[in-house]
Amino acid sequence: MKTKTVGIVVFLLIVTMQLQAQISGNQVYGNQTNYSGNNYSGNSRTVSVNDNILSVTVKILMNKKADGFSLTLGLNQEAETVNDCNTKINKRIDGFLAKAKSLGIKKDDFYVDFISQTKIYDFSVNENTANQYEKGFEIKKNIIITTSNATNIEKLIDMASEFEIYDVIKVDYFNFDTNTTHYSLFDEALAMADVKKDKYLKAFKKRIIGTPNATEEFSIVFPKTQYSTYQAYESSEIQASYGYRSDAKYLKKIERKNKTFYYNGASLTDFDKVINPNQVEVGIQYILTLTVSYKIDTSI
Template sequence: MTTRISKIKALLPILLITALCHAQISGNQVYGSSNSNSNRAQKNQTISVNNSMLTVSISILMNAKADGFVMTLGLNQEAESVKVCNAQINSRIDGFLAKIKTLGIQKEDRYIDFISQTKVYDFTVEGTTAKQFEKGFEIKKNIIITTKNSNDLEKLITFASEFEIYDIIKVEYFNEHSDQIHNNLFDEALLMTEIKKDKYLKSFRKKSVGTPEANEVFEVYFPKNQYKVYQAFESAEIETNYNNRNATYMKKIARKNKSFYYDGVSTAGFDKIINPNQTEVGIQYTLTLTVSYKIDTSI
């Protein structure tokens, strides 16, 4: 007993140092609001047993790099007539599409989506009277591009800016064989379930009978839903003198930069994590398999 207590005491400083290390590397993200929806830790009960039933639950998380990306760019054009407006926006689009051919992006990898064509109005002011008049037209279009090379994304943004295309609407990630990923995760979870079940039955000299019952939950997490925002700053306060009616105070608020960061599904609580150290932002897959076995109560 004395030896065991000594070992525990020896471990306490190590545990304390570990806790301090985690505190020191929390970073400025501590300024952000707490949100447990997208990266909540799993709390699955891996084994549950009673006199007649053994339930085993296995959870697996997989970090996968994207096989490709779909970028949507938005642009608009104003002119006095529809004909001129359409010609000008098409000229910008054609120039951009010709430029991206150097990246190997072919015709089948891009699509022009016509969004809207609207009238534009303005006002003339004469004295105290403001009169509205029709100024021209505005056309909006989106350019949708598919690429399998993540390095192309920055180049596409740079090329787009040369043609006054600045609106990066969204970037979607995809895997071409997500069905195969699902099958692999299921097979891995089933294997781990069998190992746990066999270990328990062997340890307690039990046997399973009949056909087991199973339940599976498969989920996919895309990067667009996994980003968080925070603002890290400390601000001074201004105390105004409300008793002095002649004093006037104006407070100009300085611009505070917002930071965004990727915060994927927490790895806590999973029985197995595939590609745990992947630094590239990608797609996350989780699979939880729960299997219930009937126990032979006659033994």
């Protein structure tokens, strides 16, 4: 019976190891010791006593969907004159924005940002002489569009491509009322800290005196800082042997390897509470850490 029990335990350990390996995914190719802030990790001690002081720490993470998005698109136009440049680039912009109105994009929802106007130079080659000359001008502009509908982002990018606008510079996420979120998390953390404090005092029959001191840290984590990348592939090696009088030569052609990018938000570990832990839509993460210190009565 003992042998059978040991066999079952070993089997369960092997199965557990296999399951852990299966769920890691190809992201292990990009694993490093330092994730450059992608995996938030705080102090794992939540209750500590030092110099007659009871210190209670509560950490809360909230995943929240964005209330709106700001899409920035870039475009440029070349022509022989500045006037021709402006006419052509504005025609593309006006055509795109006119089509974007079908998605409910209003005049107040976009802004055209003038970036630069520069001269363009080229070379003309005559026999062995290359002479540089002024070829024309280039104007660059950015279009900034806000929308509350996430599905509009991809539709706007498709529409922009019809007017040769291909540069998707960035997409920013925002919430309208971060103060309400902040105060809500603070109240939640304060209540949890009070519960921890009461449990400790009851367990060790202690009493606090005076008024507590508190420190708070509130952070907002936006998606643009939380993307990681890796390349998953295995490659062969080429080794050439050169003997005496050998003129062996070879050319090694390296194929392009696909690079994967993925959203890697703040880790859900090491928090006392995670609000909306199963949210699949990429959004904004709010992190609040509250530490409350109480003076313990040592006379009892």
